[in-house]
Amino acid sequence: xxxxxxxxxxxxxxxxxxxxxxxxxxxxxxxxxxxxxxxxxxxxxxxxxxxxxxxxxxxxxxxxxxxxx
Amino acid sequence: xxxxxxxxxxxxxxxxxxxxxxxxxxxxxxxxxxxxxxxxxxxxxxxxxxxxxxxxxxxxxxxxxxxxxxxxxxxxxxxxxxxxxxxxxxxxxxxxxxxxxxxxxxxxxxxxxxxxxxxxxxxxxxxxxxxxxxxxxxxxxxxxxxxxxxxxxxxxxxxxxxxxxxxxxxxxxxxxxxxxxxxxxxxxxxxxxxxxxxxxxxxx
Numbered sequence: 575x576x577x578x579x580x581x582x583x584x585x586x587x588x589x590x591x592x593x594x595x596x597x598x599x600x601x602x603x604x605x606x607x608x609x610x611x612x613x614x615x616x617x618x619x620x621x622x623x624x625x626x627x628x629x630x631x632x633x634x635x636x637x638x639x640x641x642x643x
Numbered sequence: 644x645x646x647x648x649x650x651x652x653x654x655x656x657x658x659x660x661x662x663x664x665x666x667x668x669x670x671x672x673x674x675x676x677x678x679x680x681x682x683x684x685x686x687x688x689x690x691x692x693x694x695x696x697x698x699x700x701x702x703x704x705x706x707x708x709x710x711x712x713x714x715x716x717x718x719x720x721x722x723x724x725x726x727x728x729x730x731x732x733x734x735x736x737x738x739x740x741x742x743x744x745x746x747x748x749x750x751x752x753x754x755x756x757x758x759x760x761x762x763x764x765x766x767x768x769x770x771x772x773x774x775x776x777x778x779x780x781x782x783x784x785x786x787x788x789x790x791x792x793x794x795x796x797x798x799x800x801x802x803x804x805x806x807x808x809x810x811x812x813x814x815x816x817x818x819x820x821x822x823x824x825x826x827x828x829x830x831x832x833x834x835x836x837x838x839x840x841x842x843x844x845x846x847x
Binding site: 635639640643 | 663752757
């Protein structure tokens with residue numbers, strides 16, 4: 575499926591209509607511990623990564639948070 | 644382009660929340676008070692220590708004092724008319740919304756990544772219309788142009804998104820102040836959006 579990932583078009587080899595946030599993180603090898611994920615500008619809570627789904631055309635943002643301030 | 648007096652009269656109407664009074668928070672507060680913000684709500688539990696003086700808006704004779712108390716003093720020395728509400732408290736999932744629930748713009752100025760994650764998740768789900776301005780990556784020195792603003796709806800992420808604080812990667816005034824200045828500049832452009840639309844209207 576084709577999505578927008580962090581402002582850039584991206585093809586994800588899914589083999590099905592939707593994938594979950596957890597699956598996307600695995601496919602893209604995003605292993606950072608502290609993340610914020612937005613699908614179409616709505617934040618997905620960590621507890622919902624296994625159930626929240628991403629479909630064709632979605633705008634997905636994965637923000638990696640790092641310490642310092 | 645509006646005059647500084649016109650800008651101040653718009654800024655004066657607004658309240659900004661600042662979570663954390665360290666390198667980012669103290670300097671964002673300083674910049675916003677200088678441009679005439681009406682009210683700041685600032686929370687932090689810490690005291691000023693020697694290691695803070697390399698970047699935070701405190702002075703040597705304030706070592707050992709509660710950060711929020713002396714930050715308020717310092718800010719009132721710039722503008723005695725600014726309203727400053729302080730909370731000497733460790734912020735968590737339960738008190739964040741109580742303290743900052745009514746602000747026009749929220750500034751994240753924590754040091755730890757897990758608190759950054761917590762406030763983003765909390766505000767973006769419970770207060771989705773409140774713009775949230777986060778600092779993310781500002782350790783070390785050099786590479787000024789790596790510090791930038793990224794906009795994700797009404798979530799604004801300022802920093803290089805890369806340099807993590809560590810023993811061999813300390814936070815230092817120049818880059819921390821660039822990040823704080825990007826945050827303050829973002830707050831300003833959010834608050835002034837469309838205020839001067841016919842003449843001058845820069846976007847965040």
